[in-house]
Amino acid sequence: MPKEKAKAEAGARAMTADINKRDRRTARTRRALSDALVGLILEKRFDSITVQNVIDRADVGRSTFYAHFEDKEDLFLRGWEGLLDSMARHIAWENLRHGRFLPVAELFQHVQEFHEFYLALVRSRKTALLFRSGQIYLSRSIEGAFAERLAGNPNPKIPVSVLASYLAANMLMLLKWWLDHDMPCAAQRMDEIFHELAMPGLRAAMES
DSSP states (O other): OHHHHHHHHHHHHHHHHHHHHHHHHHHHHHHHHHHHHHHHHHHHHHGGGGGHHHHHHTTTHHHHHHOOOHHHHHHHHHHHHHHHHHHHOOOOOTTTTTTTSSOOHHHHHHHTTTTHHHHHHHHHTTTHHHHHHHHHHHHHHHHHHHHTTTTTTTSOOOOOOOOOHHHHHHHHHHHHHHTTTTTTTTTHHHHHHHHHHHHHHHHHHHHH
């Protein structure tokens, strides 16, 4: 039995190592493709970029590309969704009723680093897709987290789906305004503005 147990444990460790290795390889491939697309968007309009351009730049095979993404728009949106996912994971739910709880400043600061890329998206007329898909995706993320957080508690006055949509829409609206006006104030100030506008209504909605 001890030998069988040791053999089973060794097999499990080998399987875990193999999965981790494949995960790292997948992450590297996706990053290479994403970086390639970003570089190409900085150089020319999105509509003129082909999948072949992307895989040539990333030095990745066509079959590998389609194993990860449906098309170039799927690749384009996955990176944005990953950023929104990261933001949703850092919501400070303990501050839900009292103060700053959405990491708005962190999102704005990250996007600020890619302002040149944003301007390239404006030239490619892709910002409408970016914000439309972002609102849908972020609303779902916030709604799911809301529902999990509030499980077993009285329902808020306003449906959770409405609250999530309201928060996502207003945050992304402020982000678009900020970028379109060449970031006239610090990301931290935009964070304060968002919470100053959102918190009174949210507190009222959360009252049982």
